[in-house]
Amino acid sequence: MERLIGVDIGGTRTRVGAVWEGQILARRTFPTRGLVEVKEAVAEVLREVGWERPDAIGVGAPAPMDMRQGLILNAPNLPHWNGVNVVDGLKEAFHCPVFLGNDANCAAVGELVYGWKAKDFLYVTWSTGIGGGVVSGGRVIWGVTGQAGEIGHIPLRPEGPRCRCGKKGCLEAIAGGAALSDRALERLGERLSAAELVEQARKGKPIPLALIDEACQAMGQALAIVAELLEPEMIIFGGGLTNSWDFLGPKVVEAMRAMSRLRPRVELTRLGDDVGLLGAAALPFHFPEL
Amino acid sequence: MERLIGVDIGGTRTRVGAVWEGQILARRTFPTRGLVEVKEAVAEVLREVGWERPDAIGVGAPAPMDMRQGLILNAPNLPHWNGVNVVDGLKEAFHCPVFLGNDANCAAVGELVYGWKAKDFLYVTWSTGIGGGVVSGGRVIWGVTGQAGEIGHIPLRPEGPRCRCGKKGCLEAIAGGAALSDRALERLGERLSAAELVEQARKGKPIPLALIDEACQAMGQALAIVAELLEPEMIIFGGGLTNSWDFLGPKVVEAMRAMSRLRPRVELTRLGDDVGLLGAAALPFHFPEL
Numbered sequence: 001m002e003r004l005i006g007v008d009i010g011g012t013r014t015r016v017g018a019v020w021e022g023q024i025l026a027r028r029t030f031p032t033r034g035l036v037e038v039k040e041a042v043a044e045v046l047r048e049v050g051w052e053r054p055d056a057i058g059v060g061a062p063a064p065m066d067m068r069q070g071l072i073l074n075a076p077n078l079p080h081w082n083g084v085n086v087v088d089g090l091k092e093a094f095h096c097p098v099f100l101g102n103d104a105n106c107a108a109v110g111e112l113v114y115g116w117k118a119k120d121f122l123y124v125t126w127s128t129g130i131g132g133g134v135v136s137g138g139r140v141i142w143g144v145t146g147q148a149g150e151i152g153h154i155p156l157r158p159e160g161p162r163c164r165c166g167k168k169g170c171l172e173a174i175a176g177g178a179a180l181s182d183r184a185l186e187r188l189g190e191r192l193s194a195a196e197l198v199e200q201a202r203k204g205k206p207i208p209l210a211l212i213d214e215a216c217q218a219m220g221q222a223l224a225i226v227a228e229l230l231e232p233e234m235i236i237f238g239g240g241l242t243n244s245w246d247f248l249g250p251k252v253v254e255a256m257r258a259m260s261r262l263r264p265r266v267e268l269t270r271l272g273d274d275v276g277l278l279g280a281a282a283l284p285f286h287f288p289e290l
Numbered sequence: 291m292e293r294l295i296g297v298d299i300g301g302t303r304t305r306v307g308a309v310w311e312g313q314i315l316a317r318r319t320f321p322t323r324g325l326v327e328v329k330e331a332v333a334e335v336l337r338e339v340g341w342e343r344p345d346a347i348g349v350g351a352p353a354p355m356d357m358r359q360g361l362i363l364n365a366p367n368l369p370h371w372n373g374v375n376v377v378d379g380l381k382e383a384f385h386c387p388v389f390l391g392n393d394a395n396c397a398a399v400g401e402l403v404y405g406w407k408a409k410d411f412l413y414v415t416w417s418t419g420i421g422g423g424v425v426s427g428g429r430v431i432w433g434v435t436g437q438a439g440e441i442g443h444i445p446l447r448p449e450g451p452r453c454r455c456g457k458k459g460c461l462e463a464i465a466g467g468a469a470l471s472d473r474a475l476e477r478l479g480e481r482l483s484a485a486e487l488v489e490q491a492r493k494g495k496p497i498p499l500a501l502i503d504e505a506c507q508a509m510g511q512a513l514a515i516v517a518e519l520l521e522p523e524m525i526i527f528g529g530g531l532t533n534s535w536d537f538l539g540p541k542v543v544e545a546m547r548a549m550s551r552l553r554p555r556v557e558l559t560r561l562g563d564d565v566g567l568l569g570a571a572a573l574p575f576h577f578p579e580l
Contacts, residue, residue, distance in 0.1 A: 120434045134519065136433075137578065141426045143521020144410045147552065148426075154515040155549040158507070167549060217448070225444040225515060229424065231433020259445040259457060262437065288427070 001055040005042055005094075006281030008103065009061040011077040011128070016041040017274075018049045019281035022114040024274060025049045034080030035089045042094060057090050057098045058283030060106030060276050062131070067146035068290050070100045099283045103276055105149050107269070108133025108140055109286045110279025111236050115270040120233045122226050123269075124151060126219070127239035128177040128194075129164075136230060142288040152176065154225065156218055171222045175215035177241060183211050198244040216248055220255020227262040238269035291345040295332055295384075296571030298393065299351040301367040301418070306331035307564075308339045309571035312404040314564060315339045324370030325379045332384060347380050347388045348573030350396030350566050352421070357436035358580050360390045389573040393566055395439050397559070398423025398430055399576045400569025401526050405560040410523045412516050413559075414441060416509070417529035418467040418484075419454075426520060432578040442466065444515065446508055461512045465505035467531055473501050488534040506538055510545020517552040528559035 006024075008015040009032060016038060017027040026048035028041040046054065063075030070087025072078065090098045101109070108123035112135050119138040125131040130152030134141040141148045152172035153165050160169025161179065173179050177194035184192040187207050192200070200208035223235055241248060245268060253266050269275045296314075298305040299322055306328065307317040316338035318331040336344065353365030360377020362368065380388045391399070398413035402425050409428040415421040420442030424431040431438045442462035443455050450459025451469065463469050467484035474482040477497050482490070490498035513525055531538060535558060543556050559565045 132519075136426065136431045136438075137429065139427065139429070141431075141520055143426070144523040145521065148519065148521040150518040150521075153518045153551070155511055155518075158511060158549060165551060167551065221445055221448060226519065228440040228443045228445075229422075229438065229516065229519070230431055231435065231438040231440075233434040259448060261443070261455060261457065 001284055003051045003055045004281040004284070005045070005054045005057040006277040006279070007038055007042070007057065007059040008106070008276035008280050009038070009059065009078065009081065010103070010276070011062060014038060014041070015277045016045055017277045017281065018045040018051065018054070019278060022278065024277065027277070032078065032080070035084055035086060039090070039093050042090070054094060054096050056096055056284040057094060058106070058280040059086050059090070059098065059100045060103040060280040060283070061086075061100070062103045062129070065100060065102065065146070067100060067288075070098065072100070097284060099287045101280070101283050101287075102131070102133075102146070102149065104131030105133040105140060105142070106279035106283055107238055107275045108135050108149070108279065109282045110271055110275045111135075111269060112138070112140070113282040113285055114278050115275065116234060116236055116267065118234045120231070122151070122223070122230070122232050122235045124235065124237050125239040126175070126237055126241040130172040130176045134230060136232075140286050140288070142290065144290075146288060146290055151222055151226065154222060156221055171218055174218040180211060180215060184208070187211065194241055195244065198247060202247055212248070213251065216251035217255045219252045221259055223252065223256040223264075223266070224259035227256065227260040227264055231262055232264050234265045234267060236267055236269055238275050242268055291574055293341045293345045294571040294574070295335070295344045295347040296567040296569070297328055297332070297347065297349040298396070298566035298570050299328070299349065299368065299371065300393070300566070301352060304328060304331070305564075305567045306335055307567045307571065308335040308341065308344070309568060312568065314567065317567070322368065322370070325374055325376060329380070329383050332380070344384060344386050346386055346574040347384060348396070348570040349376050349380070349388065349390045350393040350570040350573070351376075351390070352393045352419070355390060355392065355436070357390060357578075360388065362390070387574060389577045391570070391573050391577075392421070392423075392436070392439065394421030395423040395430060395432070396569035396573055397528055397565045398425050398439070398569065399572045400561055400565045401425075401559060402428070402430070403572040403575055404568050405565065406524060406526055406557065408524045410521070412441070412513070412520070412522050412525045414525065414527050415529040416465070416527055416531040420462040420466045424520060426522075430576050430578070432580065434580070436578060436580055441512055441516065444512060446511060461508055464508040470501060470505060474498070477501065484531055485534065488537060492537055502538070503541065506541035507545045509542045511549055513542065513546040513554075513556070514549035517546065517550040517554055521552055522554050524555045524557060526557055526559055528565050532558055
C-alpha cells in the first residue's frame, strides 16, 4: 500500500490529504460539513497527484463510532455525520478499502508509523477535550470494540466537576480546554479561552494560575497512572494546548514524577497539525480485528 | 513445548509443579527459601512424572526484577532471593530455557492460556498487596522493561496515605490487605487481618464498614480507569481477599459502574490458588522481546 488518502474530520476543520511514504503530496482543508464535501476533496487531491484510485482511505473522527461497521454515531459536534456510514460511502465512491478510527487513536498510529516511531507510548491530544491512544509492543491497544485510549475520561475525582460525558471528575472535566474556560467563567466572571487563561497565569494572576496548576496536576496524575499501568517508553502530546507547552509542560512532568516511580520521556508530536491526517492515512497498516 | 515446569515464589509459600496441557501432574509446596530448595523441588517433580528434562521452566516472583537478565532485585519479602539470577541458576541445573516474570503478570498469562482465555482483560491480585497484569488483543502488555501492570501503584489520592513503595495514595495504600490492617490498628486500636476486618464489616460495625467501603470505592475507581483506558472485555480477580468476594465483589462492581461508561465483566480466576503456578509454567508461550 503506497497511495494512501487520509481524512481527518475535526469539530471545526476537515483535512484531506494524499499521502505517499509519509509525505502529504496534496491536501485540502475546509470547514467540517458532511460526506459530500469529503468525497469532493478526495476526488480533488486524487486529480492533483494523478492517482486513478487510492490503495486505501483512512478516516479519523472525534465521535463515538462503530469501527466494525464503519459508522459514526451520535456526534454532538459533527451534526452532518450523525449515523453516517463513512466507510460504505467512500468505498462506493473510490472502490478501495476504507477504515474508520477514533481521532486520537489515529494520531497514535501516525506517531507509530511516521512520527517518533516508539514501540511503547501513550499519545495525548490536549485540546478542547482530551483524547488518547495507547501503543504497546508496536501495536495499538484498541480494546474489545475499538473504544480504548480514553484518557480524558478516566475518573480522577469521584466528587469532582461534572464532565460532558455525564460522569464526574474525569480528567477532561478538570484539564480540558472547555472545562478550563467554564472554570474561568465561574471563578472570574468572564469567559476566557484556555489560551487566554494560560496567558493570565503566566502573568501570575492568582485564580488563573491556580486553575492552570490544578489542570497540570490532574494531567500529571493521569500520566503517572498510565506509567504504572503500562510502563510506556514515551508520552507524546499534541493538540491546541501544547502551543503553551513551555509553560504547561514542566508543570505536567513535575506532577507526573511526584506520583510515579517510572520515568517515561514526555515529548511533543513530531507531526504537528498533520498528526491526525497522517495517522488516518496510516490506519490501514494498524487496523484491528474486532 | 509440552513438558513445562512452573515455579511460583510467594512471600510465604513456594509452589513448584510439572504442567502438561494445563494439568499439574506433580507438585511441591513449601515455605519460601532460596534457589537450592527450588532446584530440589524441580528435580523431585521431574522424577515423579518421569521426565528426564523439561522443555522449559517459568518462574514468577512478587519482586522487582530485571526480566532481561533473569535477576530478582532487592526483594524485601524474599531475603534469600535478593540479587539471585534465578534464570542462570535453573538453566545450569536443568539444561532448558528458563523465563522469569512478575507474579501478577504470570497470573495474567495463566488466565490467557489455561483460564478464562479472554483476549482483552485485566488480571488483579487482591491480597496483602495489589498486583496486576494486562492482556490486550491476546498479548500481555509487558511495558518497555517488563514492569507494566502495576495497578496497585496507580496514584488515586495524591494527598492520601503513604504507600510502602514510597509514594502517596496508591490503590494498594488504600485497599491492600496490609493497608487495611494498618488502618484498623489506627482507627480501632487493634491489629486485625483484612479478613477479620471484613467479618466485622459484614456485622455492620461502623468503622470496619467504612474502611471496607473506602477500599471497594478505590478498587472500583481503579477498574473504571482501566476500563476507559484499555476497554477490556473482562476483569479477573484472584488473591486472598477474593475469599470474601460475596461481600466485596458487589461493592467493587457498583463503584466501577458509577465511574465508567464501559461495562467489562468482572469474574474470579478459574484457576484458584494455582493461577500463579500455571501462569509461570505458561510464561514461555508469552515471553516478551524486551
